[in-house]
Amino acid sequence: MALKERDAAIVGIHEFPLRNVEGRMTSAQIKAASAERALADAGLKWSDVDALYDASEAGDTTGMALAEYFGIHPRVLDTTAMGGSSYEFHASHAKRDIGAGRAKVALLTYGSTARSDSRAIGTGGGRAGGGSSPLRNMEVSWGQTLIASYALVARRHMHQYGTTPEQLAEIAVVTRAHAMRNPEAVKAMTDLRFRDVREITVEDVVKGRMIADPLHLLDCCMISDGGGAVVIAAPEVAAGCRHKPAWILGAGEAVGYSENGRDITVSAGAQSAPLAFAQAGVRPGQCDIAMMYDSFTITVMTLLEDVGFCGKGEGGAFVQGGRLRFDSGTKPALNTDGGGLSSNHPGMRGIFLLIEATRQLRGDSTSQVPGAALAVAHGNGGQLGGRHAGATIVLGRD
Amino acid sequence: MPDASRPLPSFPEPDTQAFWSATAAHELRYQTCRACGSVVFYPRGHCTKCGSRELDSRVSRGEGSVYTYTIVRQNGHPFFSTQVPYVLALVDLDEGFRIYSNVIGLDDPGRDMQVGMRVRVAWEDHGEVALPLFRPA
Ligand SMILES: [Zn+2]
Numbered sequence: 001m002a003l004k005e006r007d008a009a010i011v012g013i014h015e016f017p018l019r020n021v022e023g024r025m026t027s028a029q030i031k032a033a034s035a036e037r038a039l040a041d042a043g044l045k046w047s048d049v050d051a052l053y054d055a056s057e058a059g060d061t062t063g064m065a066l067a068e069y070f071g072i073h074p075r076v077l078d079t080t081a082m083g084g085s086s087y088e089f090h091a092s093h094a095k096r097d098i099g100a101g102r103a104k105v106a107l108l109t110y111g112s113t114a115r116s117d118s119r120a121i122g123t124g125g126g127r128a129g130g131g132s133s134p135l136r137n138m139e140v141s142w143g144q145t146l147i148a149s150y151a152l153v154a155r156r157h158m159h160q161y162g163t164t165p166e167q168l169a170e171i172a173v174v175t176r177a178h179a180m181r182n183p184e185a186v187k188a189m190t191d192l193r194f195r196d197v198r199e200i201t202v203e204d205v206v207k208g209r210m211i212a213d214p215l216h217l218l219d220c221c222m223i224s225d226g227g228g229a230v231v232i233a234a235p236e237v238a239a240g241c242r243h244k245p246a247w248i249l250g251a252g253e254a255v256g257y258s259e260n261g262r263d264i265t266v267s268a269g270a271q272s273a274p275l276a277f278a279q280a281g282v283r284p285g286q287c288d289i290a291m292m293y294d295s296f297t298i299t300v301m302t303l304l305e306d307v308g309f310c311g312k313g314e315g316g317a318f319v320q321g322g323r324l325r326f327d328s329g330t331k332p333a334l335n336t337d338g339g340g341l342s343s344n345h346p347g348m349r350g351i352f353l354l355i356e357a358t359r360q361l362r363g364d365s366t367s368q369v370p371g372a373a374l375a376v377a378h379g380n381g382g383q384l385g386g387r388h389a390g391a392t393i394v395l396g397r398d
Numbered sequence: 399m400p401d402a403s404r405p406l407p408s409f410p411e412p413d414t415q416a417f418w419s420a421t422a423a424h425e426l427r428y429q430t431c432r433a434c435g436s437v438v439f440y441p442r443g444h445c446t447k448c449g450s451r452e453l454d455s456r457v458s459r460g461e462g463s464v465y466t467y468t469i470v471r472q473n474g475h476p477f478f479s480t481q482v483p484y485v486l487a488l489v490d491l492d493e494g495f496r497i498y499s500n501v502i503g504l505d506d507p508g509r510d511m512q513v514g515m516r517v518r519v520a521w522e523d524h525g526e527v528a529l530p531l532f533r534p535a
Contacts, residue, residue: 137407137414138440141529142498143470143478148486151468159466159513212486213469213508258488259446260437260495264466385466385488 007099008106009238009245010091010395012042012231013355015337016111019188019224019344023116027058028069030111030227035070038229043242044105049231051076051103053094055086057348058111066109076103083381084293087230087350088391091377092251094232104234108354111227112346115192135387147220147296149383151212154298157265158214161313165214168297169205170319171334172218172341175294176200177325179338182366188343192222205297219297221340221349228351230358246358246375250280250394257387265313268390269306269378276392277308282374284308287394289360289375290324290332291353294339299384304334307378307392326367332376336360336367350379354393361397373397402476406524416455417441421528424521426458428495439495460519461535462491469507485511489532503533510534 014037016030025033039046052074056062061069063079076097080089087108094106157163177199179185189197196204200218208216238245252275256268277284284307292303301315309332310318324334335341337356340349357375359365365372375395382388407418417440420427429438431445432452438444444451467487473479485501501517504510517532 132408132411134411134413134440134442137411137418139498140405140407142486142500143473143475143481143484144486144498145470145473145478147472148468148470151470152466152486152488155468155513156466209471210469211472213471215468258496258498260439261490262496264488 006235006247008095008232008234009247010230010354010358011233011238011241011243011245012038012044012229013358014038014041014229015184015344015352015355016227017184019226020115020191021113021225023113025113027111027113027227028061028066031058031066031109031229032070034111034227034229035107035109038231041242042231042233043240044231044233044237046072048105049107050074051094051097051106053078053080053090053106053108055079055081055090055110055348074103076106082389082391084295084348084350085379085381085389085391086348087354088377088379088393089253089389091230091232091248091354091393092253092391095248095251098232098234104237106232108230108232108351109227110229110348110351112348113225114347115223115225145212146383147212147215149385150296150298151215152385153264153302154214157298157301160265161316163301163316165206165216166202167316167319168219168301169202171294171297171300172205173200173202174322174324175335175339175341178336178367179342182338182343185338185343188222188224192224215296215298221295221345222342224344224346226344226346228355230351230354243362244397246361246395246397248393249282249396250276250278252276252279252392255389264385265302267302267306267380267384268388269303269380269392272390273307273378273392276376276394280394280396282394282396284376285331287332287374287376288369288372289336289357290334291357291375291377292334293350293353293378293380294335294341295345295380297341299380300334302384303378303380307376326369333367333369336365336369348381350381353377353379357395361395402480404477407527413443414441418527421521421530422526424528426460426519426530427455428458428491428493429453429455437494439497456493458491458493460491460530462489462517464501464511464513464515464517465490465496466513467501467511469511483507487532489517497530499530499532501532501534
């Protein structure tokens with residue numbers, strides 16, 4: 001494949017293995033531990049880092065405090081905080097900053113103790129909020145849970161396109177099948193005391209407890225601890241690294257929010273993905289791997305459409321029949337690590353999309369697609385039915 | 399002791415203060431732009447289409463249709479945990495603005511709720527403000 005842009009590549013990755021640290025580690029410690037492993041994976045040193053990207057998720061250790069905590073003096077600092085999509089934004093910015101010659105080795109880290117803190121994510125409860133703001137004042141009184149925002153999209157998608165609960169369930173089924181092949185995901189589900197650590201069926205999903213109609217328990221992501229790190233480097237650095245580079249070929253960014261008359265079945269991805277694919281010079285249909293942010297099954301269906309794997313409203317038919325399995329023989333394979341639904345969701349899982357896409361391009365996934373050469377990672381942060389951010393990263397190997 | 403009452407807007411808050419003050423008189427207000435005619439909602443100090451700060455405040459008839467909804471069956475919040483199952487909806491008012499709210503007054507939301515259902519505002523008084531909830535029209 002003729003790769004157009006080559007100004008930056010993912011050269012180091014690490015997924016922090018524990019999903020429940022039982023209160024014995026902080027987010028910042030998870031970030032530091034992951035950074036050390038990802039730099040070792042790349043064959044680079046702590047002191048090689050000259051650009052630091054942080055989503056300010058680790059309590060007081062945000063931005064400037066993170067550089068201090070790590071003990072590094074980067075030339076580029078970026079504290080873009082876009083919820084779960086922050087890491088796709090960071091990868092986009094690292095490509096830009098390295099391409100402009102402002103840095104050579106970019107470090108992205110993530111750490112969360114959402115599980116230990118019993119924080120509300122997947123099936124969790126209401127959002128509290130102090131202080132006054134127009135957003136809080138217009139939204140605080142209605143009992144809008146996180147999942148409810150996604151359920152609003154799912155209901156409208158069903159109304160507008162005839163999408164069924166069974167079609168949404170297909171996404172949970174294929175993701176669980178991939179998770180069962182990933183020992184870290186199996187351990188995660190075991191450690192988090194899932195009732196059944198096994199492959200699931202469409203019936204398991206739709207017969208499950210309803211959390212917010214039309215979304216059932218197994219339509220929702222897990223709540224785990226976790227974290228990870230990604231190292232992105234300039235071509236001359238990448239040439240000396242331990243693994244083949246996963247080139248960042250294209251990047252796109254967007255936000256979406258509730259507006260009068262807006263079609264909420266269309267996410268920010270419909271704006272960010274065409275930018276990323278245009279820059280990469282490839283089409284969605286060429287991608288072997290689709291790492292789509294799976295906070296809920298409806299997120300994936302919406303993103304598959306918006307990223308361009310099928311038309312708007314066609315997602316229901318597109319996901320049927322195990323088509324997205326790694327071994328289906330059709331492109332793309334979806335969330336081959338087991339995703340947020342069945343492997344790892346500490347609240348902001350965008351970094352894992354980059355990590356698993358890189359594993360696939362290296363040939364190292366536990367659900368490896370033979371010869372995988374092109375991958376897309378799309379992060380979605382915030383609330384799909386309301387205020388959210390989307391960023392698309394297209395990755396390819398030599 | 400966790401607060402088991404419904405969360406309410408809080409003040410001072412310059413953008414939404416006039417909207418909430420009007421609710422005490424059971425007026426559901428929205429804004430239109432004097433320069434370009436756009437409907438602005440949620441309430442703000444500027445037009446979201448053209449940036450003009452010349453906005454008129456109008457009173458809605460309080461009638462519209464359900465754009466989408468969900469029936470929330472799980473919520474850990476001390477108040478809302480006592481309300482489940484309840485209906486969260488986006489309502490499109492006939493004047494062209496969309497609002498988050500609850501649809502109340504249904505015997506069986508799972509059976510009776512429909513996208514596109516006609517609804518009318520139903521006020522829930524809380525002293526200084528009233529919350530615009532909706533009932534089937
Ligand atoms: Zn205007």
